Amino acid sequence: MAEITIDNNDMDMEDDQNEEVEAEEEEEEQEEIKEDDFATNTTTTVEPPPVFEPLKPSEMNAGNIKQSISINIPRNRLHPLKQHWLDIYQPIVEHMKLQIRFNTTTKCVELRTSSQTTDIGALQKCADFIRAFVIGFEVADAIALLRIDDLFIDSFEIDDVKRLQGDHLSRAIGRIAGKDGKTKFTIENATKTRIVLADKHIHILGSFSNIKIARDAICQLILGSPPGQVYGKLRIVSSRMKERF
Numbered sequence: 001m002a003e004i005t006i007d008n009n010d011m012d013m014e015d016d017q018n019e020e021v022e023a024e025e026e027e028e029e030q031e032e033i034k035e036d037d038f039a040t041n042t043t044t045t046v047e048p049p050p051v052f053e054p055l056k057p058s059e060m061n062a063g064n065i066k067q068s069i070s071i072n073i074p075r076n077r078l079h080p081l082k083q084h085w086l087d088i089y090q091p092i093v094e095h096m097k098l099q100i101r102f103n104t105t106t107k108c109v110e111l112r113t114s115s116q117t118t119d120i121g122a123l124q125k126c127a128d129f130i131r132a133f134v135i136g137f138e139v140a141d142a143i144a145l146l147r148i149d150d151l152f153i154d155s156f157e158i159d160d161v162k163r164l165q166g167d168h169l170s171r172a173i174g175r176i177a178g179k180d181g182k183t184k185f186t187i188e189n190a191t192k193t194r195i196v197l198a199d200k201h202i203h204i205l206g207s208f209s210n211i212k213i214a215r216d217a218i219c220q221l222i223l224g225s226p227p228g229q230v231y232g233k234l235r236i237v238s239s240r241m242k243e244r245f
Contacts, residue, residue: 070108071127084133099112109130125145161223172221187218191237
């Protein structure tokens with residue numbers, strides 16, 4: 001009969017391994033408990049996000065940073081600028097609270113914000129106002145850019161619609177203007193816009209939808225449509241606009 005011998009050292013090693021496994025399992029359980037406690041604490045202590053009140057226009061420029069812009073004035077508009085300087089100067093300085101000057105060396109009108117400026121868009125509005133005057137609009141019409149936010153200026157050329165030369169170009173300009181400006185005034189009154197004809201260049205001042213209607217009428221005249229046909233379409237459009245309001 002063979003004798004079976006059991007080594008005590010092997011038994012001790014197995015016991016040690018079992019104890020180590022049990023210790024590791026206990027550590028893992030404790031870590032899971034800690035993670036659960038941390039998750040519950042974090043979920044319960046979540047604070048709502050901060051709510052900030054909107055800044056006032058006067059608080060937008062807290063550092064009193066001076067912003068400036070310059071508008072180049074062509075030679076043909078220097079004399080009208082001198083004549084209407086007070087009409088341009090007063091609304092910019094008194095109402096928009098900006099600083100303005102005319103630089104005689106660079107032939108530019110320079111605008112700059114001041115400590116009393118409250119409207120953050122005043123500088124851009126005044127720049128658009130002066131550009132509209134430089135293009136050829138009257139001061140009384142261009143000043144609407146300072147008072148109304150939804151006004152724009154759309155500029156295009158006759159060549160953008162159809163390439164015309166010589167007498168064909170002059171006849172197209174004549175169709176747009178009409179006798180004594182009758183056609184132009186009719187389009188302006190029907191679409192509530194203002195139009196400037198400067199050779200090939202056409203500038204329209206008004207709201208987005210009204211500019212589109214006036215531009216379509218002018219494009220039809222450039223392409224050769226008779227004014228009577230354009231008048232008929234404008235009457236329909238003007239009647240629809242009145243019904244909306």
